[in-house]
Amino acid sequence: MGFNPSPRFALSAALLLALAPFAAGCGAPQPKFALRVVVDRDKDLEDHKFACRDGKPAAKVDDPCAPESYESSFAWDAADNTVFRPVAKFFAVDPGGEAKNVNAFDETPDSSWFTARISAKGMTPDEVANGPCLGGPELDPEDADGSWVIDHGKDNGANPGFRVKHKGTKYMMKADDAQVERASAATAIAARFYFAAGWFAPCDSIVYFRKSVLKLTPGLEIKANVGPSKKLDQKALDDILEKTSKRGDLFRMAASRWLPGKPLGPFRYESVRDDDPNDVIPHQDRRDLRGARVMAAWLNHFDSREQNSMDTWMQSEKDPESGHVQHWYIDLGDSFGSEWSEDGFSRRHGHSYLLDFEAIGADFITFGIPKRPWDEAQRTDGAENFGYYSARDFAPEDWKGEYPNPTFSRATEHDDAWATRIIARFTEAHVAAAVWAGKLTSDFQTQWLTRILMERRRLILHRYFAKLSPLTDPKVNDHELCVTDLARSTATYDASAFAYTADVRPIDGAAVSVPVEARGEGAVCLQLPASDIAASVPPSDRSRYRIVRIYNHASRGPLVVHAYDLGAPDGVRVVGLERPFH
Amino acid sequence: MMHRPAPRLSPPPGFGAGFMGGLVGAALDLTGQQRIVSLSVNAELTDRLQGDIPFVEQVTLGGDVLMRGFLRGRLVDRSALVATLEYAWPIWVYLDGVRSNQKRGSGIEVLVAAGTDPIDEGTHISSFRFSIGTHHGL
Secondary structure, eight states: OOOOOOHHHHHHHHHHHHHHHHHHHHHSOOOSSOSSOOOOBOGGGSOEEOOOSTTOOSOOSSSOOOSOOOOOOHHHHHHIIIIIHHHHHHTOOOOOOOOSSOOTTSSOOBOSSBOOOTTTTOOOHHHHHHGGGTTSOOOOTTSOTTOEEEEEEOOSSSSOEEEEEETTEEEEEEOOOSSTTHHHHHHHHHHHHHHHHTBOOOOEEEEEEOGGGEEEOTTEEEOOSSSOOEEEOHHHHHHHHHHSOEETTEEEEEEEEOOSSEEEEOOOSSSOOTTOTTOOSOGGGOHHHHTHHHHHHHHTOTTOSGGGEEEEEEEOSSOTTEEEEEEEEOOOTTTTTOOOSSHHHHHHTTTSOTTOHHHHHHHHHTTTOSOOTTTSOOOOTTOGGGTTOSSTTOOGGGOOOSSOOTTGGGOOHHHHHHHHHHHTTOOHHHHHHHHHTTOOSOHHHHHHHHHHHHHHHHHHHHHHTTTSOOEEEEEEETTEEEEEEHHHHTTOSOGGGOOOEEEEEETTSOOEEEOEEEOGGGEEEEEOOOOOOOTTSOTTOGGGEEEEEEEOSSSSSOEEEEEEEOOTTTOEEEEEEEOOOO | OOOOOOOOOOOOTTOEEEEEEEEEEEEEESSSSSOEEEEEEEEEEEEEEESOOOGGGSEEEOTTSSSTTSOTTSEEESEEEEEEEEEEOOSBTTBSOBOTTSOBOEEEEEEEEEEEOOGGGTOOEEEEEEEEEEEEOO
């Protein structure tokens, strides 16, 4: 009986035969990273044309057409993120996933949100101390009487203040409260940490000044978070000065230099700005915003809600109709132990949300038997004005802000580890330099705050270097590959915990172990086996592809280096880094 | 839960009674962090001096006084002995935490209670209650 295939069978067989070569090709492993330059700059820093709306005339230099301003509701943002969003998201299939703005080196390209500074080029302690103020004007306490013209009240915010104008530059002056020197120091110090790390922060500096340097403009008002506006008259000004910190006859306030560009209101921690063509990555999927959770945890910037951010329209100097949106972190004065009138909240800052249903439920069903960090929170003798800020009970991964932040909530281990690699670059000298900018009267408090920051930094490094590899900064010299182990260079773990191994394999070959040499300052070097690939083989040919795995065995996962062996004279070129869990 | 005194009817002519009561209790903060266990014994007695005691003048439990969780007016007699074992712990700033101004906040209460027959009738457990509620203040 002969084989008599049906037409359908014949068609299927023909298709299989036709696809066979492609199937074979799919079976062969392909290079994960192409031979090309790693993207280190986002296009959102480029200016773009912005069409004026509503028949508005063409842009002027002093009044540019710009994306629409956004006004954030103080109460709604809290209610939405505390109650409505969690309920709405409960049944939503919305897995977080990894961040979108990550380049082949597991880093974020420089953008209008974040530009790597201390981790990319290194910074001196002086550069950290100057921070965002470098090169710009600052208030001089020796200025002439009446030269600081108060032209606006300080709207919203926990601490009172006013705006002054001096020699064409505006400064928002922020007063201290009952926590002597803390709020002003916090805004100056925290701004330097954020800026040195890479985020954009204002030039906030401490100024001690005479009352006579101020000149009040009549008829000013101050808008409060809630309630009616208040007059900013001489009595109100005297009240602000009476309550702020003092040194002798001088009044102490934080002077925040007005941000450049046209203010557009806060940025949001979700979605994108519809009228900004540069804004294409949903904010909740940005690594630089997700990783900011670790930075906020370090400083206990619990008030890290959208109201404490700002977008500005940076008009092009060449074309007034063009520009781009810049994103800022502002109002960092809650850092380092801000206290509220309700002691229970002050104790909980950083440990739980203001209204934390998970913590409430857990405490309820466990009869309060487990001890909570806020039960044992204590002020430090000699630094009582820094409230409950300490390294005691600081668990970086459990840190929480005032209320849920839709971006922080989506942070993955890779996002947190990214921020940790940046924080690891701050040495004690850098930290001390930033704290110095707070101009605290007490030397003890200056040293204490530096010590607490270093201890909290150690806890962050200890936690986030445990799972993903802290190896970074690949450098190649011919066939010698060196990386830096941030865990060893920062003495995060005991020296005996480090034991280096590595293997190298071509894309479809077996792995070969190679010796690894641990050098000073965390350097880890290995020699890649030289290949005998003919020079005629194209540079991007898969036969040149090498995959190197380096373990430090203090962390669970390896650093996986992807490279092309280009032969002499170009040597090896690294094209990608991965940090898997195993 | 608001405290609202029950309306009292005028006593009948020729009625006379004495009212006595006492409370003994102790409280202990187990951890020094507001995990407070307390035990109290409360006795109340209405003693007839002349005539019959109307029920509105007798000892009443339930409602927002002793034996919360029982409906007010269901437990009425000439005398009552109430033992209360209480454990209070903070679950939030305003929920049974002692606030910075030393005033008590609100509380979520889970009450488990059993009522017995009078002593002269054998003190058998005749009713059992489980209730959940809230209060504000002391």
